[in-house]
Amino acid sequence: MLEDGKTVGIILQKGEANSLQAVINPFEDITSGQLFILKDNDKLSLGRLDSYEYINEFYDEKIPMLKSLIGDNNSFELLNMNTIIKGSISIIKRYNHNSTPKPGSLVKLLPEINSEISLMEFYGISDISGNIKYGKFVGSDIPLLLDLNSITMHVGIFGETGSGKSYNMRYLIYLLSNIEIKGVKTALPLVIIDANGDYSDFASINYSVVKGGRKWIKRFVIRDPINDSESRLTIDLSLFTPKDLADFIISLKFSGESLNSLQSNLLDFILSRHDIKEYNFLLGTDEGIEKLKSEFQDPSLKEIGFSYGTLRAVLSALEIFRSKMITKYKLVSNTSSINESVLELLWKNKGMLIIDFSADGSPGVDIATKQLIVSYISRLILNYLTKTKYSGSQKLIGFVIEEAQNYIPSNDYPVNASITKDTLVTLATQGRKFGVSLFLVSQRPAFVDKYVLSMLNTFFFHRIYHEDLRYVMSASGGLPESLAKSLPSLDVGYVIVNGLMSELKVPALVRIPWDPRLGSYAGSVERIDRLLIGE
Numbered sequence: 001m002l003e004d005g006k007t008v009g010i011i012l013q014k015g016e017a018n019s020l021q022a023v024i025n026p027f028e029d030i031t032s033g034q035l036f037i038l039k040d041n042d043k044l045s046l047g048r049l050d051s052y053e054y055i056n057e058f059y060d061e062k063i064p065m066l067k068s069l070i071g072d073n074n075s076f077e078l079l080n081m082n083t084i085i086k087g088s089i090s091i092i093k094r095y096n097h098n099s100t101p102k103p104g105s106l107v108k109l110l111p112e113i114n115s116e117i118s119l120m121e122f123y124g125i126s127d128i129s130g131n132i133k134y135g136k137f138v139g140s141d142i143p144l145l146l147d148l149n150s151i152t153m154h155v156g157i158f159g160e161t162g163s164g165k166s167y168n169m170r171y172l173i174y175l176l177s178n179i180e181i182k183g184v185k186t187a188l189p190l191v192i193i194d195a196n197g198d199y200s201d202f203a204s205i206n207y208s209v210v211k212g213g214r215k216w217i218k219r220f221v222i223r224d225p226i227n228d229s230e231s232r233l234t235i236d237l238s239l240f241t242p243k244d245l246a247d248f249i250i251s252l253k254f255s256g257e258s259l260n261s262l263q264s265n266l267l268d269f270i271l272s273r274h275d276i277k278e279y280n281f282l283l284g285t286d287e288g289i290e291k292l293k294s295e296f297q298d299p300s301l302k303e304i305g306f307s308y309g310t311l312r313a314v315l316s317a318l319e320i321f322r323s324k325m326i327t328k329y330k331l332v333s334n335t336s337s338i339n340e341s342v343l344e345l346l347w348k349n350k351g352m353l354i355i356d357f358s359a360d361g362s363p364g365v366d367i368a369t370k371q372l373i374v375s376y377i378s379r380l381i382l383n384y385l386t387k388t389k390y391s392g393s394q395k396l397i398g399f400v401i402e403e404a405q406n407y408i409p410s411n412d413y414p415v416n417a418s419i420t421k422d423t424l425v426t427l428a429t430q431g432r433k434f435g436v437s438l439f440l441v442s443q444r445p446a447f448v449d450k451y452v453l454s455m456l457n458t459f460f461f462h463r464i465y466h467e468d469l470r471y472v473m474s475a476s477g478g479l480p481e482s483l484a485k486s487l488p489s490l491d492v493g494y495v496i497v498n499g500l501m502s503e504l505k506v507p508a509l510v511r512i513p514w515d516p517r518l519g520s521y522a523g524s525v526e527r528i529d530r531l532l533i534g535e
């Protein structure tokens with residue numbers, strides 16, 4: 001069965017450890033990273049083409065090994081050509097044996113696989129019920145199996161702009177929405193921080209794409225909703241410490257870029273005199289802000305050492321906060337629109353919450369406010385899952401964060417994200433225990449916090465910038481040189497998948513199938529030539 005694919009080459013030399021040299025038919029369309037079956041009599045192995053080159057005038061019948069192969073018709077045709085492909089192949093799996101294919105072994109395309117039994121045979125596993133079928137290995141129709149049981153070890157999706165990340169995330173959402181386990185349709189509950197409105201259609205026109213195992217989808221916006229598929233996002237400030245809120249309010253004045261610690265200390269001092277349950281009133285209503293402002297008249301503040309200038313600066317920060325959060329965004333509410341009951345509904349219905357941060361869904365909302373929201377949602381998810389875990393039941397939520405560098409930046413990235421970073425680090429470290437699966441999507445992995453990067457265990461690498469190669473290599477535990485070399489020039493629609501979820505257990509080059517329903521979203525771009533002629 002596994003050996004049924006077409007013979008396209010012959011092993012010539014056995015190199016060190018798992019590496020082999022082979023001649024391959026030059027008329028075959030091959031790619032670095034492609035998988036082949038290697039057949040040494042009845043011993044089969046799986047090999048990955050690491051590199052190849054076209055060599056001319058190779059054939060020389062005086063070579064003893066070639067002489068012995070000339071008897072075989074297939075081999076003769078291969079060897080009797082002026083140009084051949086010389087390829088380096090590494091063995092990535094041996095099927096029930098320990099040997100390395102000897103010179104003369106055949107290199108075969110992967111077979112056609114039409115049944116789950118042959119798929120299990122290919123992977124050498126005895127159960128595929130916890131797996132989803134993702135894309136196809138390059139040069140074959142065999143899907144990469146992704147093990148759902150490793151999903152809480154977190155996922156990274158990286159690639160430069162236009163490399164296909166959003167389409168891939170949409171494809172993953174489609175797969176995670178249409179899971180079938182032992183005949184039961186289900187889905188991974190998802191909360192999505194949608195930076196550019198790339199997923200909003202799943203709540204409306206493309207609902208059918210994701211409704212397989214889901215019964216509930218909600219899209220949140222930060223403006224007045226204009227139809228039934230939208231809800232206004234509000235958050236509950238009692239989930240934050242006074243220090244978090246003080247830092248946020250003061251930094252908002254500087255567009256989130258810097259922080260005056262004296263001003264922040266003063267506001268922290270005032271807020272700390274209140275119970276956290278009062279924060280939604282104090283910071284979410286005009287009366288509350290007025291009450292808070294009146295507390296700055298307290299003469300003891302000057303005695304403690306807060307200057308008049310600091311007091312005035314904090315009052316002006318509170319005004320800026322009021323005009324944005326209360327007047328413009330109407331963001332704060334005791335009965336926040338996303339709360340623990342909503343997460344409970346999300347879990348029960350295997351639903352999906354889309355937080356639309358696009359210019360359409362959240363017009364004019366600055367990055368600091370987006371961070372406050374992401375921080376709020378992270379805390380909510382962590383609190384909810386911790387509570388359910390300690391009450392004896394385990395639940396699971398996938399948390400997709402696009403433009404992850406804005407929420408968990410590395411030290412090299414000029415964004416202050418103290419309000420999100422700590423909680424997201426906790427989610428990354430504790431996620432497996434409590435049932436959180438992070439999906440971090442970013443154009444620049446170099447700008448994502450190194451510690452969090454090291455917590456990710458499954459990677460989807462699209463074409464990436466040269467400068468990011470180093471980070472990608474260290475975060476993913478290394479890629480074979482051949483695959484690493486191809487990363488900066490990978491075509492759209494191709495991705496290197498590596499890590500715990502991959503049943504292949506080694507990095508693989510995978511083709512992501514095109515589905516027009518998944519291909520029409522806010523971030524997808526039309527071809528400019530067709531656009532210009534109005535096609």
Ligand SMILES: Nc1ncnc2c1ncn2[C@@H]1O[C@H](COP(=O)(O)OP(=O)(O)OP(=O)(O)O)[C@@H](O)[C@H]1O
Nearest residue numbers: 161162163164165166167492493512514523524525
């Ligand atoms: N598997 C695929 N097959 C064919 N076309 C694809 C595939 N994946 C993506 N594309 C096309 O490539 C373009 C860019 O893809 P996508 O929007 O996913 O990139 P991106 O990496 O998310 O970019 P950005 O970071 O700028 O948002 C889109 O127009 C999309 O339709």
